[in-house]
Amino acid sequence: MSWGAERVVVRFGATTALDGVSLAVTPGRVHAVVGGDGSGKSTLLRLLAGVLREDGGTVRRPPPHRIGFVSAGGGVVPDLTVAENVEFVAHAHRLSGWRDRAGDLLQRSGLAAFGDRLAGHLSGGQHRKLAGTMALLPGPELLILDEVTTGLDPDSRLEIGRLVAGAAASGTAVVTATAYLDEAERAEEVLLLHDGRVLAAGSPRSIIAAVPGCIDDLDAPDDPDRAWRRGRRWRQWRPAGDRRSGGAMTLEDAAIVSELAAGGGAR
Amino acid sequence: MRRDRRTLALMFGVPIIMLTMFGYAARFDVKKIPTAVVGPVPAGGAGLGPGFDIVARRPAGDVATARRLLRDSRADVALVTGPDRTDVLVDGVELFSAQSALRRLATLPRARVEVLYNPSLSTAVVMVPSIIGFILLFVGLFITSLGVVREREQGTFEQFAVMPLRPLDVIVGKIAPYFAVAALNMVLAVVAGVVLFDVPFRGSVVLLAAFGLAFLFAVQGFGVLVSTASRSQGEAVQLAILIILPQIMVSGMIFPIRAMPTVLRWIGAVMPLTYFNIGMRSVLLKAAPLAALWFPLVMLVGLAAVVFVVSVLLFRRELA
Numbered sequence: 001m002s003w004g005a006e007r008v009v010v011r012f013g014a015t016t017a018l019d020g021v022s023l024a025v026t027p028g029r030v031h032a033v034v035g036g037d038g039s040g041k042s043t044l045l046r047l048l049a050g051v052l053r054e055d056g057g058t059v060r061r062p063p064p065h066r067i068g069f070v071s072a073g074g075g076v077v078p079d080l081t082v083a084e085n086v087e088f089v090a091h092a093h094r095l096s097g098w099r100d101r102a103g104d105l106l107q108r109s110g111l112a113a114f115g116d117r118l119a120g121h122l123s124g125g126q127h128r129k130l131a132g133t134m135a136l137l138p139g140p141e142l143l144i145l146d147e148v149t150t151g152l153d154p155d156s157r158l159e160i161g162r163l164v165a166g167a168a169a170s171g172t173a174v175v176t177a178t179a180y181l182d183e184a185e186r187a188e189e190v191l192l193l194h195d196g197r198v199l200a201a202g203s204p205r206s207i208i209a210a211v212p213g214c215i216d217d218l219d220a221p222d223d224p225d226r227a228w229r230r231g232r233r234w235r236q237w238r239p240a241g242d243r244r245s246g247g248a249m250t251l252e253d254a255a256i257v258s259e260l261a262a263g264g265g266a267r
Numbered sequence: 268m269r270r271d272r273r274t275l276a277l278m279f280g281v282p283i284i285m286l287t288m289f290g291y292a293a294r295f296d297v298k299k300i301p302t303a304v305v306g307p308v309p310a311g312g313a314g315l316g317p318g319f320d321i322v323a324r325r326p327a328g329d330v331a332t333a334r335r336l337l338r339d340s341r342a343d344v345a346l347v348t349g350p351d352r353t354d355v356l357v358d359g360v361e362l363f364s365a366q367s368a369l370r371r372l373a374t375l376p377r378a379r380v381e382v383l384y385n386p387s388l389s390t391a392v393v394m395v396p397s398i399i400g401f402i403l404l405f406v407g408l409f410i411t412s413l414g415v416v417r418e419r420e421q422g423t424f425e426q427f428a429v430m431p432l433r434p435l436d437v438i439v440g441k442i443a444p445y446f447a448v449a450a451l452n453m454v455l456a457v458v459a460g461v462v463l464f465d466v467p468f469r470g471s472v473v474l475l476a477a478f479g480l481a482f483l484f485a486v487q488g489f490g491v492l493v494s495t496a497s498r499s500q501g502e503a504v505q506l507a508i509l510i511i512l513p514q515i516m517v518s519g520m521i522f523p524i525r526a527m528p529t530v531l532r533w534i535g536a537v538m539p540l541t542y543f544n545i546g547m548r549s550v551l552l553k554a555a556p557l558a559a560l561w562f563p564l565v566m567l568v569g570l571a572a573v574v575f576v577v578s579v580l581l582f583r584r585e586l587a
Contacts, residue, residue, distance in 0.1 A: 046425070049425070049428070049429055050428065050429060051425045051428045051429070064428065064429045064430070064431065065429075065430065065431035067429045068429070069425065069426065069428075069429045071422040071425045071426065072422065073420065073421050073422025073423075073425070074421065074422055075421070075422040075423050075425060075426030076421070076423075077418075077421075077423055078421065089430070092430045092431060092432055093430065093431055094431070134426075
């Protein structure tokens, strides 16, 4: 069974947040949703989770109790301890024999030693890992993560990445919105959104391959409208260039070029 | 500032509400004191001045009849006429009516004046039962609305939406603890009133509990309504102030309802605090029975039911 959205439209008053967006979600695969601020990432995820309703198109999703959702806010109760938060989820889902699984998930997320700590006293990374653990505890068919790694240190991002990969390996369909394109590059499927529309979709390799022209790695750009910084150097898109003459292209390059081509401007 | 319409409304709305209500409601002098005349009226009339408004006549009644009329708040002053002298009973719970009546009665010949329920005309005895309502409204409204808004800000409601929980489970789970805390608050406030301020507890505990229960439902309803209409805790505070202020002004808590213009009396008539005040004062100080308090109790239950049901339906729509 696969889940997803088919040509969905979501409006907030006069603003169209999603305009004809489609995403097919396959079990056992990680799907990354990327795009700039206001591109519609969170709206798409909330739609898939069922906390928003579509104004057009169709959404296929498992029943609510088979969805694990970590919202941008986290959804953790700060006045409960780590153990109590996990227990609350177990009771809400009427899980039996959940303690071993909870212990395993807390171990993998590095929270096993913090069971008695109030969730409100956790660090940002621990907070997100707890939210992920709570979402994974009932063994969801569809796991939806809204920018859970934003602002976290590399170790925490790595631990969350392991949790996500473990869930996908056990057959869970994962949809994750992320601000980090290196994370998205490790996903099987990527959906690039811009102003509520799909700019590119497919595997990271196919998205990179679909970018026309080439990317030059320069000390100084000669076409500032098509150039962006990376460290001390500049990346510059040459639409008519030969791919073989440019440097290696990353998903980040492909995403920026796609936005440039869509009229999003240089960075 | 012009984009923050709610703050703007608060900046101008609160002064307008306060000026209007203080201007019209802030009357301590009761010009017409509702008075009952019990016993045969002498040929020359009861001898009362123009400040007394005869609202009940009981030609065949006696002192017990007069006491009942005051206990049931049918009048603030009862005149019991007799062949030799006139007994005047004054309801000490209606503080400003009583003070006004005592000034006017000083000129009445052969009258024996007795102040009932609050003989020393103590302000604390009258105010403390009302303050209990204010405390419940203030604390209950703020803790419920801020608590619910905070949870929404933290994203827990979105989390609940993907859990196998019915909206009713969430509503009961969220409101019940606040309700329990508010109920405990009420018990503590009543005990403090009795122990610290010598407020007498003369009436029925069950009747007091009935008024308290209905009022707490109304307060919780207001709290949920405020949270439903607020996107942040700051907005919830602003809206809560707008709900609390008018209730304090026109509920009879500070200013006597009898001294207010008709419009404000009508506004007060749809405020739960008005009926809770009547219930608290009548049960605690006058030992009024249900037969005398059925109307304020029915009104309070009705208002509480409307506020609570509307708030729960809106909250449910948000969770569904």
